[in-house]
Amino acid sequence: MKISLKDIENMTQWSKLELNQEEKLEFTDKFNKILQKLDIIEELDTNHVELNGDKPLHRNTLRDDEVQPSLTMDLVLKNAPDTCEGMFSVPSILD
Amino acid sequence: MESYKLTVHEVSALINKRELSIEELLRKVIQRIDSTESRLDSFITLNIDEALQQAETLDGLIAKGATLPNLAGIPLGVQDNICTFGIRTTCASKMLDNFIPPYNSSVIEKLRQSHSIILGKLNMDEFGMGYSTQNSAFKFTKNPWDLHKVAGGAAGGGAAAVAADQIFYAIGSDMSGCLRQPAAFCGVVGFKPTYGLVSRFGLVACAPSLEQIGCITKDVSDCAYVLEEMVFYDKKDSTSMSKGNSTYTGNLVEDVRELRIGIPKEIFDESWDPDVRTYINNAIETFKKLGAQIVDITLPHFKYASAAHFIISSCESSSNLARYDGVKYGKRAQNVENLEELYCKTRSQGFGQEVKARIMLGNLFLSNEYYDSHYKKALKIRKLLKDDFRKAFEKCNVVLTPTSPILAFDLGHETDLPIGMSESQRYSLLANMAGIPAISIPCGLSQEGLPIGLQLMADALNEGTLIKAAYTFERNTDYHIKKPMKLEVVE
Numbered sequence: 001m002k003i004s005l006k007d008i009e010n011m012t013q014w015s016k017l018e019l020n021q022e023e024k025l026e027f028t029d030k031f032n033k034i035l036q037k038l039d040i041i042e043e044l045d046t047n048h049v050e051l052n053g054d055k056p057l058h059r060n061t062l063r064d065d066e067v068q069p070s071l072t073m074d075l076v077l078k079n080a081p082d083t084c085e086g087m088f089s090v091p092s093i094l095d
Numbered sequence: 096m097e098s099y100k101l102t103v104h105e106v107s108a109l110i111n112k113r114e115l116s117i118e119e120l121l122r123k124v125i126q127r128i129d130s131t132e133s134r135l136d137s138f139i140t141l142n143i144d145e146a147l148q149q150a151e152t153l154d155g156l157i158a159k160g161a162t163l164p165n166l167a168g169i170p171l172g173v174q175d176n177i178c179t180f181g182i183r184t185t186c187a188s189k190m191l192d193n194f195i196p197p198y199n200s201s202v203i204e205k206l207r208q209s210h211s212i213i214l215g216k217l218n219m220d221e222f223g224m225g226y227s228t229q230n231s232a233f234k235f236t237k238n239p240w241d242l243h244k245v246a247g248g249a250a251g252g253g254a255a256a257v258a259a260d261q262i263f264y265a266i267g268s269d270m271s272g273c274l275r276q277p278a279a280f281c282g283v284v285g286f287k288p289t290y291g292l293v294s295r296f297g298l299v300a301c302a303p304s305l306e307q308i309g310c311i312t313k314d315v316s317d318c319a320y321v322l323e324e325m326v327f328y329d330k331k332d333s334t335s336m337s338k339g340n341s342t343y344t345g346n347l348v349e350d351v352r353e354l355r356i357g358i359p360k361e362i363f364d365e366s367w368d369p370d371v372r373t374y375i376n377n378a379i380e381t382f383k384k385l386g387a388q389i390v391d392i393t394l395p396h397f398k399y400a401s402a403a404h405f406i407i408s409s410c411e412s413s414s415n416l417a418r419y420d421g422v423k424y425g426k427r428a429q430n431v432e433n434l435e436e437l438y439c440k441t442r443s444q445g446f447g448q449e450v451k452a453r454i455m456l457g458n459l460f461l462s463n464e465y466y467d468s469h470y471k472k473a474l475k476i477r478k479l480l481k482d483d484f485r486k487a488f489e490k491c492n493v494v495l496t497p498t499s500p501i502l503a504f505d506l507g508h509e510t511d512l513p514i515g516m517s518e519s520q521r522y523s524l525l526a527n528m529a530g531i532p533a534i535s536i537p538c539g540l541s542q543e544g545l546p547i548g549l550q551l552m553a554d555a556l557n558e559g560t561l562i563k564a565a566y567t568f569e570r571n572t573d574y575h576i577k578k579p580m581k582l583e584v585v586e
Contacts, residue, residue, distance in 0.1 A: 001468075003459070011455040014462070015413065016420075016435075018443040019451075027452060034456065038402045038469065046475040060333040075197035081427035088422050093434045 001039075003031055099127045099260045100578070103317040106263065107165050113157065117168035118150040121212065124170050128214075128261045131582060134242055136234040137256035139175045140183045141215040146170065149212050165320055167210035172256050174249075174267030175216040176223060177308070178297040179203050182213065186299050187231035188221045190445030191425045200297020201329045202266060202308055209324050214262055218252030221447045222416065223270050223301050225249055226517045227504070228277070230449045235506060238281060239579035240545055244503040247277030247519070253311045254281040259582055264321050265311040268295075270302050271404060272498070272523020274309045275535035279498035279548020280519075282537045282577060284312045284565070286322065289555045290530035291336040294329035302411040303334075305404070305527040314575045315536060315566040319343040322558065338556055346559040351385050351567045354560075356551075357392035357491030366518055367500040374539025374547045375497050378568065382495075385567060392487040392494065396479045397525070403476035404524045406460050406469050412450075413457025419445060477528050484529045488554040493564055496522040498535040498548030522550055532558045536565045537574035544581075546574070 008024050008031070019027065073086055082089040098106060098120050109115035125143055132138060153168045173179055176186045178196035180203075185191045199207065206213075220230035228236040228251025236251040238244040239259040246255040253265030254277035267274050269287040278285025287309040298308055310325065312318045323344060328337035358379065367375075383389055421427035421441030428440035446454070460469040487494060499519040526533035531552055538549035549568070553560045569575050 001465075007459070008455075011459050014458040015451070015454045016417075016438040016442050017446075017451055017455070018439045023448075027455065030452065031456060031459075034405075038406065041399050041402050041406075041469075041472055041476065044396070044399055044472075044476065046472055046479070049475040049478055051471070051474055051478060061330070061335070062333055063330045071197050076423075078197060079194055079424035081421060081424075090422055091431055091433055091437055 001035055003028065003035065097123060099124045102313045103166065103169055103263045103320050106169055107320075110157070110163075110168055117153045117157070117212075118147070120168065121146055121150045121170055124214065124261065131259050131261060134237060134582070135239060135255050135259055135261070136236050137218055137252040137259070137261055138172070138215040139185055139187060139218050139233055139252070142182050142213055146212045146214050149210075153210055164209040164324070166206065166324055168212060169263050170212045170214040171206070172215050172217045172253055172262040172265045173203065173213055174219050174253055174265065176219060176268060176299040177203060177266060178299065179213060179216065182216060184216060184299070185233070186222045187219045187233060188445065188447065188450070189232045189426060190419050194425055196297075198297065201294040201331055202325055203297065205327060206266070206324060211324075217250070217256060217265055217267070219267070220249040220251070221450050222299070222412070223249040223268060223273055223306075224412070224449050224453055226271075226276060226520055227508070228252060229506070230447060232447055237506065238503050239582045240282060241503070241543075241581060243506055244545065245280065245506055245508070247280035247503060249273040250311065251277045254278050254283055254285070257281070257283045257311050257313060258579055260578075263313065264317055266308065266325070267311065268298055268306050269309050269527065270306045270408060271527055272520040274311055275498050275523045275533060275548065275550060276520050278311050278535045279550075280503035280546065282540075282546030282574070282579070284315055284318050284537070284575070285498075285535040285548075286310050286312070286318050287526055287533050288322065288326070288558060289532045291334045292532075292556070292558070293325045294327070294332040294335045296329055296331040300415045302408040303415065304411060305408055307527070315534075315562060315569045316344070316347055318534070319347055319562050343558060343562055346562040347566050348563055349567045349570050351382060351387040351564055354382070354387040354493065354564055355491040356382055356387050356389050356564075357487050357494045358389060359392050359394045359397065359487070359494060359496065361394055361397040362496050362522060367497065368502050368541070370539065370541035371497050371500055371502070371547050375549065378538045378549045379495065381568060381571060385571060387564075390491050392490055394480070394483045394487060394525070396476060396483050399476045400480055400525055400528055401521055403473035403480075404528055406473035407477065409453050409457035410460050410470050411457070413454045413461065416446075416450065416454055480525065480528050481530070484531060484554070492553060492557070492560050494552045496550045496552075498523055498550040502541050502545045502547070526552050531555050532561055534561045534565050536569060537577070538568070538572070539574060540577065
């Protein structure tokens, strides 16, 4: 598979990134080289492989749904770039 | 010998016998950092003031007759993607340049309870994406054996710091050999435990199904001591298991007579450095002489492992790094008009090029067009690899490969190939794909004086077998006691 500049633009949008034209061209070239390397997996037939048939080494364990001590609001907000009355502050979400 | 050059078990014995105070030890280590750090760049953040206060407190406890745990008072470094309460944790990214965690990761909480002294946070590739520590947003770490060579990665800071005696051991994460490959490049021991054996709560997640917290140490005995402190069941990590054996030091026994070592026929190819070939063959001969049996095994899907690892790690990274949006913590772009612009500008300014590339490719592989042909297929290849190892472990107890088929390369060496697709991690990433434990130990020095690493992998939860095999090899060779003398000459 080969990707185009248009694909790069889609990927940028999905990833919430901004790239200039030079970066877009650079990534197109880099990604096509990587995809070429990944072509090796095409030669392997995996249609017979069941992903759910594996016996796990251990099962995920979830704790009981009980209220437990958590971080204080002050600690949580300490790293926030901007706060307002004990909440995270962000730019307008509506135009 | 200067106290900073000793191992964990050696200084621990001196502290327990009251022949060395913790403050005295710490001040020697700080002097060592002062005289070497400008040439190595191992650390992102140092934590000296708190360390000195802690040393004073611990010496006070000892003076009152308290008996302290083995790791008490022994300075360590922590890779900068493991959360440390009150100590900046950046993941070597501009995105988290100012992030000070409001909590400790579980493994740090445990080490704090053992009175370990955190001396600083170690340099790494940004969010663990890289294999030479050249993708750090802050600095390149140099190899103590040759300051013009890379230290490996992603945990290059930890390996360089342990090899240069700046710390006694390092804690870090291993996604593709990120502890073992730098350990091999720097001539120290790197260990990745079984998936789920060490809690990942508080590890800044990148590729959670592949990552495992482990350690870098000066020798195999230290590895067993550190592992004993790190292994415990943690209800905060849903993948944590309660099956660990907490007496790994009991495996420090010199005996490989029952050991069957499997050599996968697929690993031998022209990519190997000639010196790596020589010393790996020597290591196999050493094991034979010590009574181990060598058996041929096969890993038929080895050739697809790097590609599958790359796809899975990219997909998981793209998802996990979606949390960096400039809202709750970390970098926030300025002069933005709306929330969408805030996300895009923050992420574009905060992430380095390699991280951006991985996020974009991960999103591509998870898109409708590529999902089956790439992501799902990669998961199936991982399953086939696990089956390969299951069959291999019916014939052998451990699998032997070089940690890296190449030696530490020149700083500034550019490559288009990202993590997992580098030659240097082709063998180490197998253990991450299979979820099994693996160790890298020094097994030689090349003609140009660069360390060579031997990797041993065992079936899940067989850490003890690895420690016993590696310890026996170490006791019958002297590579682990060699030091990077070039660093001393400049000093």
